[in-house]
Amino acid sequence: MSMQNPVFIPGPTNIPEYIRKACDMPTIDHRSPLFGQILQPAIAGVRRVLKSENADIFIFPSTGTGGWETAVSNTLSPGDKVLAARNGMFSHRWIDLCQRHGLQVEIVETTWGEGIPAARFEEILAADKGHQIKAVLATHNETATGVRSDIGAVRHAMDAAAHPAMLFVDGVSSIGSMDFQFDNWGVDIAVTGSQKGFMLPAGLAIVGFSPKAMAAIGTAKLPRTFFDVRDMGKSYERNAYPYTPAVGLMNGLKVACDALLAEGLENVFARHYRIAEGVRAATRAWGMPLAAASVDVQSDTVSAIRTPDGFDSGKFVSHAATTYGVAFGVGLGEVAGKVFRIGHLGSLTDVMTLSGIATAEMVMADLGLPVKLGAGVAAAQEYYRTNPAKRS
Ligand SMILES: *Cc1c(COP(=O)(O)O)cnc(C)c1O
Numbered sequence: 001m002s003m004q005n006p007v008f009i010p011g012p013t014n015i016p017e018y019i020r021k022a023c024d025m026p027t028i029d030h031r032s033p034l035f036g037q038i039l040q041p042a043i044a045g046v047r048r049v050l051k052s053e054n055a056d057i058f059i060f061p062s063t064g065t066g067g068w069e070t071a072v073s074n075t076l077s078p079g080d081k082v083l084a085a086r087n088g089m090f091s092h093r094w095i096d097l098c099q100r101h102g103l104q105v106e107i108v109e110t111t112w113g114e115g116i117p118a119a120r121f122e123e124i125l126a127a128d129k130g131h132q133i134k135a136v137l138a139t140h141n142e143t144a145t146g147v148r149s150d151i152g153a154v155r156h157a158m159d160a161a162a163h164p165a166m167l168f169v170d171g172v173s174s175i176g177s178m179d180f181q182f183d184n185w186g187v188d189i190a191v192t193g194s195q196k197g198f199m200l201p202a203g204l205a206i207v208g209f210s211p212k213a214m215a216a217i218g219t220a221k222l223p224r225t226f227f228d229v230r231d232m233g234k235s236y237e238r239n240a241y242p243y244t245p246a247v248g249l250m251n252g253l254k255v256a257c258d259a260l261l262a263e264g265l266e267n268v269f270a271r272h273y274r275i276a277e278g279v280r281a282a283t284r285a286w287g288m289p290l291a292a293a294s295v296d297v298q299s300d301t302v303s304a305i306r307t308p309d310g311f312d313s314g315k316f317v318s319h320a321a322t323t324y325g326v327a328f329g330v331g332l333g334e335v336a337g338k339v340f341r342i343g344h345l346g347s348l349t350d351v352m353t354l355s356g357i358a359t360a361e362m363v364m365a366d367l368g369l370p371v372k373l374g375a376g377v378a379a380a381q382e383y384y385r386t387n388p389a390k391r392s
Contacts, residue, residue, distance in 0.1 A: 010301060016199055019252050055183075065093070072222065073220075074213075075189070075217060087149075088333070091137075115142075135167070138169045143341075144304065173302060275344045279344055281383045
């Protein structure tokens with residue numbers, strides 16, 4: 001197995017050496033004052049990455065899925081109604097989690113490849129005169145289809161309907177890579193994990209709660225123990241945890257936040273856009289459309305690329321892995337077999353991206369797809385050389 005190639009899956013992402021070293025530390029006593037020197041900067045860093053002044057930040061030993069559960073179980077009661085669009089595998093899984101928690105989900109079925117239909121949300125919220133809907137769930141970046149939704153527009157729809165529901169946003173594959181504005185968008189709960197924009201191994205669920213979400217905790221009746229943010233928050237006051245924290249990962253999180261903030265969030269987002277534009281130039285040269293239905297919803301962290309009818313895209317991914325030792329993302333759910341995905345988030349350069357595009361072309365040629373070797377590479381090279389990266 002070659003570990004020298006970068007991965008092109010949309011998480012877990014490539015781990016830079018300095019972050020790997022930050023995670024690899026000797027055991028410390030997590031009840032000693034040393035732990036506070038990791039915990040507090042990590043919390044402050046996450047808050048800044050979310051663009052929030054005073055969100056309560058909670059970090060659990062878990063993954064993004066645990067973050068969904070944290071959001072729901074701390075603020076809602078059995079039978080509560082929530083509103084969500086289903087436009088890909090991740091929004092589907094969050095809906096499933098809600099249903100298994102005994103919530104009623106008003107599902108807006110949305111074509112995979114499209115973003116959250118904010119106008120439809122506004123109609124539904126305006127019609128909900130009794131304010132039965134307690135929360136609106138929004139998957140900012142549908143990792144299955146490479147579709148970014150407009151969270152500002154969802155907030156606008158809620159305000160236009162004068163609806164008091166909370167806004168919960170899954171930012172697992174956007175936070176730390178694409179612009180995310182917790183305060184400006186009026187987000188009540190943001191959810192992410194460690195292994196995507198933060199460039200860490202999997203193992204942390206990272207959530208931010210607004211004052212309104214914090215206020216909902218007292219009346220919420222869904223059972224919670226491990227994910228109870230009240231226990232977590234009380235412990236943080238003593239620089240401690242209600243149980244054993246994942247200390248190494250949290251030290252890595254502190255370092256990752258420092259790195260993102262030192263680069264400058266706007267520069268981080270611009271870097272992701274540039275890298276993504278190179279990949280998109282390559283897909284145009286290949287004549288293969290993105291699953292994303294329009295330019296305005298194209299994700300800067302992952303591209304889902306449609307393969308020709310009759311071609312099983314799963315073969316692309318397995319051939320790339322076995323022949324070239326390079327990982328691409330498979331199609332999930334409705335688009336299984338129909339798309340492969342190039343993850344382009346986290347620690348990535350133009351040069352690394354070009355290697356992924358070149359590998360994708362070799363795979364397509366091997367499998368008989370009508371692609372001229374070098375066509376996508378040349379298109380991306382042309383984009384990268386005429387739009388050079390900022391060097392500090
Ligand atoms: C990866 C991902 C998740 C799931 O996170 P896990 O860390 O695998 O539990 C949820 N939502 C989105 C949008 C994701 O990309």
